[in-house]
Amino acid sequence: MKVLFLISKLNLGGAERVLSTLSNYLCQNGELRILIATYNNIEKDLYPIDSRIKRINYGGDIVEGNFSKLIYRMNRMKDLRNLVKVENPDIVIPLIWKMNLETILALIGMKINIVVCEHNNYYQIKSKLIRTWRLFLYQFANKVILLTHRDADIYEQYLNNVSVIPNPIFLNIPPKKYNREKRILCAGRLSKVKQFDHTIFVFSEILKTHPTWRLSIAGDGPELNKLKEYARLLKVESKVDFLGNVVDMSKIYKSHSIYVLSSEYEGFPMVLGEAMLCEMSVISYDCPTGPSEMIEDGVSGILVEHNNKLELINSVLKIIEDDELREKMGYNAKIKMEEFSISKIGSKWEDLINEFDKK
Secondary structure (H helix, E strand, O other): OEEEEEOOOOOOOHHHHHHHHHHHHHOOOOOOEEEEEEOOOHHHOOOOOOOOOEEEEOOOOOOOOHHHHHHHHHHHHHHHHHHHHHHOOOEEEEEOHHHHHHHHHHOOOOOOEEEEEOOOOHHHOOOHHHHHHHHHHHOOOOEEEEOOHHHHHHHOOOOOOEEEOOOOOOOOOOOOOOOOOOEEEEEOOOOHHHOHHHHHHHHHHHOOOOOOOEEEEEEOOOOHHHHHHHHHHOOOHHHEEEEEOOOOOHHHHHHOOEEEEOOOOOOOOHHHHHHHHOOOEEEEEOOOOOHHHHOOEOOOEEEEOOOOHHHHHHHHHHHHOOHHHHHHHHHHHHHHHHHHOHHHHHHHHHHHHHHHHOO
């Protein structure tokens, strides 16, 4: 079986990291030949790819200007169609919704199996028109892979080709035991949807009774200066550490005590899973989607009513003030993440691919 994965690039990004890890796992199966094609230059790859995987580039960086972009995308779809004719894969698997739509349109009329993957929740796209167009085109895919059952409940109202396969949770964890410091951690792209300002506000309230604690924010993005200014406004800037992009997060997870996720929405938050894998006590808004399928509330973490800052404050205080509970939840969190190991998630993908081999 020849499997062609499509993604725009293989540099920094959650979907890109998942793809590289999943592909490296699948290529160990002697019955599968894995190809990865991008329209960005291979030289920009960040994640390592197994030498058994064929790496293909079928375009260049996107051009500027609306009309130029339209022509560029049309040419790119033509290039993709030609690529599929040359490589003749059994299955084409694009990742990210824009590439999903582009692939379905590019391969119209070709007898090729298409499996599209969604890496965020259904309502990430605000436009109802685009959501409708997406649902229409997804009817022509053989399978639509979603990350959560909550999303599946929505898609299954319109489609009968839906399956759920979560992202694998993986991290190279140093064997050394790190001493947990009195530190709260949150991580991700510093954008509005991550609502790091909620965490900063919660932390400012925590300091009123627990002044020795600190907050670390790992990541970079357009909201950096606003978040720094907000910390100054709340007079907690000396207690908040902006770490920037961190290449090796394992040491950060192992040296912090509590992970807080306060996003407006998620798909399947990798950083939350990584924190749980590193036995951190985690507290998360029950936002759409992901946290409720990763955390067993009160056992492997705490789920908080979405955007309820007061409940988030009380939950953080509860964990800070109960060392035994904090340790127990961290242990249970690691056990929970065994459900999302690369071997278990990779096996689900192998089963899916084998379904096409039987047809």
